[in-house]
Amino acid sequence: MRIAVVNTKGGVGKTTIATHLAALFAAQAATLLIDADPQASAASWAAWRRGAGREPSPTTTCLLGKAVFDEGKNLSKGFGHTVIDAGGRDSASLRAALLLAERAVVPVGASNLDAAAMTDLLEIVELAKDFNAGLDVHVLLMRIDPRTRDTGEMIDYLHEHKLRLLEARICERVAYRRAIGEGATVAELAKDPQAIAEMAALFKEIQA
């Protein structure tokens, strides 16, 4: 499966989700992680992961612009799964990622501001579908406050725009921050059972 983790907004958790999915897929089959963000955070995670000797690892490569599609398509043929971490703004890389992917996961926060910030992404997704009709787009509620889980406004917005929402949700938890910095997954750090459970639920749902 080729799956792109996208949003035009930064800090929503794209890299957190992309690295987790890549590590989880890597346990099943050879997996390619394409870092399509010039900030290269997924590549940093991969380097930390190699440094820490964690296995299995996805093969990680940085591609930008049109190369995300051209080179990414070519490279992905050699892998069972491909995960693309697409940068936090409207860019050629993001558009190319949406052409290459069969499935897109859009992490979003739950606030009104997050909803307002989705408008430009929706336009890009609609454009991508003109060329990639099978693109399957799912929204992931991310960085939810575990005390309130107040997601009503965002859910209304997603309904209004006929966007498919994943059942799995990812809360704001220190474990995710730590995992990135250690080139790990929350399951590998084995510190936060709730984080482990919600990430496992997301992985299961994404493969369904």
Ligand SMILES: Nc1ncnc2c1ncn2[C@@H]1O[C@H](COP(=O)(O)OP(=O)(O)O)[C@@H](O)[C@H]1O
């Ligand atoms: N669910 C979460 N809980 C706590 N911190 C998170 C969570 N998701 C992301 N973060 C932290 O927020 C920052 C931005 O996340 P990141 O995945 O890099 O977002 P993006 O790739 O969309 O810019 C990072 O420091 C990351 O560790």
Ligand SMILES: [Mg+2]
């Ligand atoms: Mg990122």
